[in-house]
Amino acid sequence: MNQMLQQTNPDLDLSDDGVEQMLILAERLREANGGELDESAILAVAEATGAPVEYVRLAVKLRAEKEKKSFLANMRSQFKTLEPGTRRYLLSGVAATSSAFLCIGDEYFSGVAAATHHSKSNYGLFTMLATVCFVIGIYNVALSRDLKRAAFSGGILAGGFYLMQSAFLLLYQLPANVDSSLFPLFTAMGAGGGMLLHQVMKKYRDRLGLRDPVKERQDLLRQLGELQDKLSSGKQLMTFLSVDIVGSTRMKETSDPLVVEYTFNEYHEFVTRIAKKYGGHVHSTAGDGIICAFEHAQHAFAAAKNIQSGLPEWNTFRNRIGMPVLVRCGIHSGMVMSPPGGDVTAVNFAHVIDMASHLQKVAPTGGIAVSESAAGQITGGHNSIGKDSVQVHDMRAILWTPKVSTQSSSLGPPKLPLPPTS
Numbered sequence: 001m002n003q004m005l006q007q008t009n010p011d012l013d014l015s016d017d018g019v020e021q022m023l024i025l026a027e028r029l030r031e032a033n034g035g036e037l038d039e040s041a042i043l044a045v046a047e048a049t050g051a052p053v054e055y056v057r058l059a060v061k062l063r064a065e066k067e068k069k070s071f072l073a074n075m076r077s078q079f080k081t082l083e084p085g086t087r088r089y090l091l092s093g094v095a096a097t098s099s100a101f102l103c104i105g106d107e108y109f110s111g112v113a114a115a116t117h118h119s120k121s122n123y124g125l126f127t128m129l130a131t132v133c134f135v136i137g138i139y140n141v142a143l144s145r146d147l148k149r150a151a152f153s154g155g156i157l158a159g160g161f162y163l164m165q166s167a168f169l170l171l172y173q174l175p176a177n178v179d180s181s182l183f184p185l186f187t188a189m190g191a192g193g194g195m196l197l198h199q200v201m202k203k204y205r206d207r208l209g210l211r212d213p214v215k216e217r218q219d220l221l222r223q224l225g226e227l228q229d230k231l232s233s234g235k236q237l238m239t240f241l242s243v244d245i246v247g248s249t250r251m252k253e254t255s256d257p258l259v260v261e262y263t264f265n266e267y268h269e270f271v272t273r274i275a276k277k278y279g280g281h282v283h284s285t286a287g288d289g290i291i292c293a294f295e296h297a298q299h300a301f302a303a304a305k306n307i308q309s310g311l312p313e314w315n316t317f318r319n320r321i322g323m324p325v326l327v328r329c330g331i332h333s334g335m336v337m338s339p340p341g342g343d344v345t346a347v348n349f350a351h352v353i354d355m356a357s358h359l360q361k362v363a364p365t366g367g368i369a370v371s372e373s374a375a376g377q378i379t380g381g382h383n384s385i386g387k388d389s390v391q392v393h394d395m396r397a398i399l400w401t402p403k404v405s406t407q408s409s410s411l412g413p414p415k416l417p418l419p420p421t422s
Contacts (some may be wrong), residue, residue: 095136238334246327328369
């Protein structure tokens, strides 16, 4: 659907996620006010996102299909996606058919009772239900947006009632005097009554305690705008550095648990210290994997190089496992939505964080994989990082490798020189 709209109007900028999120906000606002997602909400979302109304209706329909709902809930969702005029006409037809069907209920069951018990019973319940259905139809006509829809809805209600009642009478072979010439008269009277109802409703809407659809849409649009501004206020460009130890599982299996705990604690302190040195901080940890957050990609890249270049010395003096700790790094920049106060550590589910982890997995041992979005912020650009590149999830990353291999580092403190022999 999005591609079709883009082809018809290349200048139109639509976002599936934007419309989806706006619909969720509108639905929550409606629930908070004791209502539900209706035509006013759909129009407000269309205005807020700049998407066509039909596109928003389709998004509502697709959301209903994705969610597991009952049959009635799905029917309601499908009904909401219809154009307002179509909904009025459909409701008028349903009200007319229901009223006509219930009206003949008294005559039909009275005839059955008379034939069975030789007495005529009065099933006034059906007449009462028919009246309720017809009143609902009248209310539906009165809520029409304009005179044209009110006239059509009223005509369908009155004309449909007469037509369906005649059809049911003939179907159940009940005594009736059906005059087809009265159908146009009932239809015309219904159309005139619908126009009159619309005018009365328009004049006394406030006194009747009913909301004006235009005003309601404007209020919802204002609330959506305020919520969107609040959410956008926490939007900022951040760079995330993912650091992970290569072969950590084998290290833990072959080493003493106390030695492993000591070494990995020292490793975490080592990475944390370097991140703070370059203006960043540890965002999260998962086992031996560490995610660090920086305000600029230049700082993240400098921190990653410092980690790689500082590992040989750290392995010499802090590593007690018996084998060198080697790491891979991944760096990616992107927009994140942080909560009020700008606490990025509270952001746990972001695409930019996931991509930094994916880049780390394809980086060579002792190397760094830098996404193009991050590389563009680094002084010197791609050329200052390296010549090799790799493709990850439709994203190109530039690979940095150390000039001197970090894998040849020895473990344990350096040996003291032997005293000279005489």
